[in-house]
Amino acid sequence: MKKNTKKWSERFSEPTSEIVKRFNASVAFDQRLAMYDIEGSLAHAGMLNKQKIITAADLKSITKGLNQIKKEIQSGKFKWSIDLEDVHLNIEKRLTDIVGAPGKKLHTGRSRNDQVTTDMRLYLREVVDKSITQIEALQRAILTLADQHITTIMPGLTHLQIAQPISFAHHLLAYFEMLERDKARFQESYKRINVLPLGAAALAGTSYPIDRKYVAKLLKFDAVMANSIDAVSDRDFLIEFNFDASLLMTHLSRWSEELIMWSSPFFGFIEISDGFCTGSSIMPQKKNPDVPELVRGKVARVNGHLVSLLTLMKSQPLAYNKDNQEDKEPVFDVADTISDTLNIFAEMVAGLKVSKESMEAAAFKGYSTATDLADYLVKKGMPFREAHGVVAKAVKYAITQGCDLSELDLKVLQKFSTSIDQSVFKCLTLKGSVQSRNHFGGTAFGAVKAALKRAHEKLV
Numbered sequence: 001m002k003k004n005t006k007k008w009s010e011r012f013s014e015p016t017s018e019i020v021k022r023f024n025a026s027v028a029f030d031q032r033l034a035m036y037d038i039e040g041s042l043a044h045a046g047m048l049n050k051q052k053i054i055t056a057a058d059l060k061s062i063t064k065g066l067n068q069i070k071k072e073i074q075s076g077k078f079k080w081s082i083d084l085e086d087v088h089l090n091i092e093k094r095l096t097d098i099v100g101a102p103g104k105k106l107h108t109g110r111s112r113n114d115q116v117t118t119d120m121r122l123y124l125r126e127v128v129d130k131s132i133t134q135i136e137a138l139q140r141a142i143l144t145l146a147d148q149h150i151t152t153i154m155p156g157l158t159h160l161q162i163a164q165p166i167s168f169a170h171h172l173l174a175y176f177e178m179l180e181r182d183k184a185r186f187q188e189s190y191k192r193i194n195v196l197p198l199g200a201a202a203l204a205g206t207s208y209p210i211d212r213k214y215v216a217k218l219l220k221f222d223a224v225m226a227n228s229i230d231a232v233s234d235r236d237f238l239i240e241f242n243f244d245a246s247l248l249m250t251h252l253s254r255w256s257e258e259l260i261m262w263s264s265p266f267f268g269f270i271e272i273s274d275g276f277c278t279g280s281s282i283m284p285q286k287k288n289p290d291v292p293e294l295v296r297g298k299v300a301r302v303n304g305h306l307v308s309l310l311t312l313m314k315s316q317p318l319a320y321n322k323d324n325q326e327d328k329e330p331v332f333d334v335a336d337t338i339s340d341t342l343n344i345f346a347e348m349v350a351g352l353k354v355s356k357e358s359m360e361a362a363a364f365k366g367y368s369t370a371t372d373l374a375d376y377l378v379k380k381g382m383p384f385r386e387a388h389g390v391v392a393k394a395v396k397y398a399i400t401q402g403c404d405l406s407e408l409d410l411k412v413l414q415k416f417s418t419s420i421d422q423s424v425f426k427c428l429t430l431k432g433s434v435q436s437r438n439h440f441g442g443t444a445f446g447a448v449k450a451a452l453k454r455a456h457e458k459l460v
C-alpha cells in the first residue's frame, strides 16, 4: 500500500486517488490569494505572540519565513503543488520547510475555514476600492465630453422612436447618475466586507486566549464578526459584490447598445476611434464597434456568476462546506471583467467623435417639437387632451407635405387652431423646445450647465 501523503491529517491510511486530488485542489486559482494569506498569517502570528501562545522567537522565525515566501512568490520561484491542495497549505508547508518547528505553530487557534474567508475579504476590499476609482475615471471622461456638448441637440428617444429634443450633455449625464449609484453601492458593500472572521477557527471559536480585536486592528478591519458560525459560512459579501458588478455592467451594456446604434450609418451620430473598432476580413467598407459589443456581451458572464454564487449558497447548511471553494473563480472573473471594462470604456469615451449636425438633423426630422406645440396651445387656454388631438392632425398633415411643423405657413397652422399666432415658431424650433424645459433635472442648457457643475463638484 502507498504511504499516506495527506497534508491535513494522519487519520487516513490510504492515499487520495489522483482524480480526487485534482478535483479537490484549488491551488491553480486560489494562489491568487497568496499575498492576502501571508498578510493574514503575519497578523495571526503577531497576535499569538502578544497573547503568549507562541514565543517571540517563534514569531521572529515565522515572520522571516513568510517574508521569504512572499519574495519567492513575487519572483515566480515558488513551487505550487496540487498535492498540497490549496494556497493555505502550500504556504504553510513551505514555511515549515524554511523555518522548521515554529512554522508548525502558525496554525494554532486557526482553521482554513476562517483563514480562507479572511483572505477573500482582504482581496475584495482592494477590488472594491479599485472599482470605485475606475468608476470615477469613467465619470471624468463623461464630464469632459459633456462639457463640450451642452448645446448639442439630439433626438431624445422613447420606444426607440423620436420623442423630444434634448441636450447631448443631458443624455451623457444620465450615465453619470447611474455610475454615481453604482459607486454608492460599492461603497456601501465595503462596510460588510471589512469585518474580520478570523478567530472563528473551524466554526465554534477556539480554546486559546486569542485577541480578535487586535488582529482586526493589524489588518485594518473595522469590526470583528460577531458569530463564529456565521463568520466561516457567510458569503453574502461576495454575492453582494457580484450584484453590484452586474448592475454596473448592465448600465454599461445599455450605453454600449447606444454607442453601437449611434455609430451605425443609419444614425451617424458618433464615430468610435479606430483603435476601438475592427474591420471585416471580407467587407472592406466595414468598421465594427467590437469594444461596445463585447461589453454588451460580457454582462452575460457577470450575471451568470451572480446566479452561480446565489445557487452555491442556496440550501447550504451551516457552517463551512467545501462547496464554498467554488466561490473564487466567479469572483475573480467578475473583478477582472469589470476592471478591464471600466478601463477600456473610459478610454473609448475620451476618443469619441461627435457629429452635432447628424444629431440635430435627426432631431429635426422626427416631429420632436410636437409636444411643444401642444403645450403652446394649452398655454393659450386649450385643455391638454384637445391640444394633443389638434397637434396629431397637424403632424399628419406635415407628413403628407414631407416637411417639419416649423416649416408650415402660419395660415396653414391656423387651420388647425385659430389661437395659433406668429409666436408659435419660437416654440417649434429645436432650441426653443430644449430651452423651455428649464427646471432642476431638465434639459434646458442652463439646467444642464448647473447639473454639470454639481457633477464636477461630486468628483473633487
Ligand code: ARG
Residues within 6 Å of the ligand: 026, 030, 086, 112, 113, 116, 322, 324, 325, 326
Ligand atoms: N480551499 C478551501 C476553500 O477554498 C479552503 C478551506 C478548506 N477547509 C476545509 N475544511 N477543507 O474553501
